[in-house]
Amino acid sequence: MSDFYLFQDTRKCIGCHACEVQCKANKGLPPGPKPSQIVPVGPKMVGEHPRASFVFMHCFHCEKPWCVDACPTGAMQKREKDGIVFVEADLCVGCKACISACPWGAPQWHRESRKVVKCDFCMDRVDQGLQPACVTVCITHCLSFGESNAMTQVRRQRHARSVAALDDNAF
Template sequence: MTTYAISQNLDRCIGCLSCEVYCKENKGLPEGPRLCQIVMLGPRLVSGLPREAYVYMGCFHCEHPACVAACPTEAMRKREADGIVYVEQDLCVGCKACMVACPWGAVQWDPEAQKVVKCDLCKDRLDQGLKPVCVTVCTTQCLSLTVLEKAEAA
């Protein structure tokens, strides 16, 4: 099975937030929910100078996602082919059980739709052979889509 991850080169990220902005625009999200976010760490002293680090945080698409197990309507799903965890919006009743279950805060609340939303690695784009929007628009190319091959049991 092929699985994906968003990788980041910390040395290249300047904290411009392009990934956040274009993700929201691509998904048509209102103010509030953020499917990915850049978290600033620091400042800390490096060679006597203050430095910050900017860390990309998105859904980890867990091997055994607590959000999927917590969903009473099976709206939160994991694709068998590639492990992408996503929300089937038509089935979501807005109970927020998945939000409570996710230890990473990756599941967000859409106040306009009254349903949950989360990063789905732009699965519609992946299915067309394209990269996720956050990777495509990264101004310093610090984000990349990494293909992880899972070892098959012998």
């Protein structure tokens, strides 16, 4: 597991895709590969009204990443200092073994370069103390990024506030 965690509050996401677009722009990617993407869920009926939600999918930077184990050239790597999983493009031969190995679909094929790309939490930005590009453009502030322990606390606080709001509305 990475030292970092990217959390999405699905109740706030409106599916605008700004995060997805900014990710691609930051990486200079053409149409096609999406290292992070918004996946619509629904619509489904909630009471008498149709509702949809949106899930932000990105690399989970697994503790024991299958993509790293599957890579025959060592192009897919996990940083020791913080657990970020990334692609060393110079070593990638485009065999797509990592794409097949990842159950989450995080590694994506870049047709023009004939190499794999994936979410690396914008590690160049993280190394400068900045947030990943996707987080910086989220207009509803549904994306949060930080150290894993701190983000767990953020999730707990959000849940506690939502439970308290439900209790307040019960009376």
